[in-house]
Amino acid sequence: MTSPPYAGALRDYSWQSFALWDGNMSCTHTFERRPSGDYCTTCGAFRGQLGHEPNADDYVKHLMTVLTAVHRVLKDEGSLYLNISDTYHDGALLGIPDMVCAEMRVDGWRKLEEIVWVKTNGMPESVSNRFSRRFEYLFHFVKSKSYFGNIDLTRIPPLHDRQPAIDKTKFVKHDTSVKRTGNVSYRDPLHSRPNHPLGKNPGNVWEINCAHEMGPHPAVYPLELCYRPMVASCPPGGTALDPFCGIGTTLVMAKLLRRPAVGIEINPQFAEIARENLASVDRETQTLSTILDQKEKDQSFSLDAFVAGK
Ligand SMILES: C[S@@+](CC[C@H](N)C(=O)[O-])C[C@H]1O[C@@H](n2cnc3c(N)ncnc32)[C@H](O)[C@@H]1O
Numbered sequence: 001m002t003s004p005p006y007a008g009a010l011r012d013y014s015w016q017s018f019a020l021w022d023g024n025m026s027c028t029h030t031f032e033r034r035p036s037g038d039y040c041t042t043c044g045a046f047r048g049q050l051g052h053e054p055n056a057d058d059y060v061k062h063l064m065t066v067l068t069a070v071h072r073v074l075k076d077e078g079s080l081y082l083n084i085s086d087t088y089h090d091g092a093l094l095g096i097p098d099m100v101c102a103e104m105r106v107d108g109w110r111k112l113e114e115i116v117w118v119k120t121n122g123m124p125e126s127v128s129n130r131f132s133r134r135f136e137y138l139f140h141f142v143k144s145k146s147y148f149g150n151i152d153l154t155r156i157p158p159l160h161d162r163q164p165a166i167d168k169t170k171f172v173k174h175d176t177s178v179k180r181t182g183n184v185s186y187r188d189p190l191h192s193r194p195n196h197p198l199g200k201n202p203g204n205v206w207e208i209n210c211a212h213e214m215g216p217h218p219a220v221y222p223l224e225l226c227y228r229p230m231v232a233s234c235p236p237g238g239t240a241l242d243p244f245c246g247i248g249t250t251l252v253m254a255k256l257l258r259r260p261a262v263g264i265e266i267n268p269q270f271a272e273i274a275r276e277n278l279a280s281v282d283r284e285t286q287t288l289s290t291i292l293d294q295k296e297k298d299q300s301f302s303l304d305a306f307v308a309g310k
Pocket of ligand 1: 004019266
């Protein structure tokens with residue numbers, strides 16, 4: 001699971017996040033300085049921060065070099081959850097998520113789901129001529145049809161307590177809407193199937209508070225966002241990878257859930273904080289282990305609520 005820097009220089013991760021993108025590896029490079037970063041006049045390589053490219057095409061091309069490498073190391077049963085959002089340029093959306101998804105498809109990725117992360121406490125935008133954006137995407141990609149997936153630990157309590165069978169003499173809402181009259185003497189699974197004993201599928205719209213603490217990192221995602229992807233798509237014994245790990249939120253969740261994790265972070269200051277964060281989760285790991293055991297015994301226990309600190 002990962003969240004790369006977004007396009008349009010939305011965040012400044014400092015010169016310590018500069019990298020060399022694209023171009024010819026054997027070129028000795030003559031760089032021309034531009035406000036966004038430096039371009040080699042010989043081979044076109046870009047030296048600067050990912051996300052600070054002067055155009056969307058270059059951003060997508062650079063991001064794809066990382067995602068292609070992720071595809072190479074991912075197991076056939078593995079998943080990638082990509083948190084990405086769009087960027088306004090000159091008053092209009094650039095369409096970055098669509099551009100990235102199109103390239104990923106060409107690269108062999110299979111898009112399984114588009115999860116919408118609704119940021120319940122999203123930052124206000126000072127716009128009065130359009131609605132402000134309150135969501136980001138969390139795209140679920142897999143590599144093959146034999147991907148691992150088990151959402152049982154993420155199930156949530158159902159809205160209504162549905163009984164195993166209906167009173168067949170009564171009309172139900174669906175019958176009324178399709179204008180079906182007379183005796184209802186059929187077993188429509190929509191009407192008669194009982195709730196799943198472990199709760200309902202949480203669906204693909206997730207309402208989760210942003211992590212707003214103003215720490216040293218400008219774009220941390222909330223720990224809770226990592227919980228469902230981790231338990232649903234990374235089996236016990238599987239390894240989690242975050243190629244843009246920041247201060248290690250994905251890795252912390254992996255550790256809480258007893259999965260080994262690997263993080264890649266270009267900025268040494270953030271990498272150090274990630275190490276500290278990982279070192280400080282031992283107490284929680286113990287707590288969560290107890291709770292996971294408890295959940296196996298008591299299916300009504302809400303692990304989501306625990307992770308959200310409720
Ligand atoms: C959106 S942040 C990820 C934050 C992370 N999800 C967290 O919660 O801490 C993106 C991170 O990617 C890092 N980054 C930028 N370019 C990178 C590169 N070429 N290789 C590795 N990390 C990079 C940035 O320094 C930044 O910390």
